[in-house]
Amino acid sequence: MITALDHLVLACPNFAEAIRDYEQLLGHKPVWETSADGVASALFAVGNTALEVLAPDGASAAADSLRAITASGAKLTSLVYRSDDLPEDHRLMTRRALLPGEIAAGTSMHTVTGAERKWTRFRIPDAKMAGVKTFVVQPESVLAPPVATSGAVMALDHLVINTPNPDRALANYGVRFGLRLALDRTAEQWKTRFLFFRLGDLTLEIIHRLDAAHDPAADDAVWGLTWTTDSLEAAHARLSSNGRNVSEIRTGRKPGTQVFTVRDGTQGIPTLFIAHALR
Helix, strand or coil: CEEEEEEEEEECCCHHHHHHHHHHHHCCCCCEEEEECCEEEEEEECCCCEEEEEEECCCCHHHHHHHHHCCCCCEEEEEEEEECCHHHHHHHHHHCCCCCCCCEEEEEECCCCCCEEEEEEEEECHHHHCCCEEEEEEECCCCCCCCCCCCCEEEEEEEEEECCCHHHHHHHHHHHCCCEEEEEEEEHHHCEEEEEEEECCEEEEEEEECCCCCCCCCCCEEEEEEEEECCHHHHHHHHHHCCCCECCCEECCCCCEEEEEECCCCCCCCEEEEEECCC
């Protein structure tokens, strides 16, 4: 069934700028690059998922759509889950009224090497997942991350989704989509309700601000990313030496963690680096 977050999609207005930013942020180069139908794409693989950077690269309807989406800046737009039995997931999600689209085949060719990737996938209508573009994919093979140097990103610890309606999120991600709810916690000191869904070895952290006015029918939004590394100190030094504006290393909200914030060079995406105490 669904086994991992295969990748998440960052739509950007300028491809070269976004690649430069994320090569520096993650500490390694993309493992796959392609261009088709007026859209350029690069995949940065880490240990448990990948980040796909998309940007308009020509004249096409797809490129025009991306330009409209990114007119005010880059956005995290899509979550793409990996399945080990796509037809069965399609059947199950149909029974759960998620109205999945037809299963379709896809291919991609590397712009430099000419290598080819293949997969099958289907899409869940945006309205069924509260505005978050959602796909389920079964790739023929999974892209391996590059060998990382000390201080480079090793994995995605968690991604943050803002919701105006936590009960809807519980139903969508837990009951209908089948992800494991690890924690449902209200923290009055931060005026926030947290829902933690585990998928493989990363977390979807869905947050609801208790001190804000909400339209419960409004969309959810993928908001921020938290990355892990083998050495928080080395990552901090690496980014500082590259001229990044980074905060001091501080104690994280979760017991036994340390974090720092990256304030620029993220295409506007709220970004943390985190280290967990050894158990």
